[in-house]
Amino acid sequence: MTFTESIKICFSKYVDFNGRASRSEYWWFMLFLVLGTVAAGVVSNKLSGLFTLATLLPSIAVAARRLHDTDRSGWWQLLGFIPVLGWIIEIYFLIQEPKEPNRFGSAPASQALPET
Template sequence: MSFSDAIKICFQKYMDFNGRAKRPEFWWFALFCVVVSLVLGMASSALSTLFSLATLLPSLAVGARRLHDTNRSGWLQLLWIIPLIGWIIMIVFLAQQGSSEDNQYGSTPAN
């Protein structure tokens, strides 16, 4: 999956908390959000905040779909609230390869 495909899919599925997302979809979108937020933050913290608010829902949705791909509940994103330990756990979960077979959250996502 290309960078632009991942961004497009994440914005198209901004309210879709069902199904599964492969690693490239999640990580390309995360990179996009971080880079744009940093660039906007250099210009204006208000612009960066506005962008962060605009991408909050798509970020939560792709995060839930990514966790679903590893056969975990999207509610585990609440671990982000726990400093350091929660962050490490979430990064490990999000970086793991998804299940290669269908799981309770749907069929294996297409490449």
């Protein structure tokens, strides 16, 4: 998956918490969020906050789908509220290989790009 495909998929599934997301889809989208936040912050702090607010739901949704790909519930994201140790565990979960078979659906590599 490419950088632009990841962004398109994540925004087309704006609040879709079902299914699975590949590692590349998740990490490309996270790179987009970091770059977008930094670029908006250079222009204005208010713009950076607005960008973060606008991308909050898609980032939570793609993280839930990524956790589904490792056969975990999206609720594991709540570990992020535990400083340091929670973040380390959450990142460990997000970088793991996909689990097959999986209760959350077919592997993301077999999913085509949504029609526009």
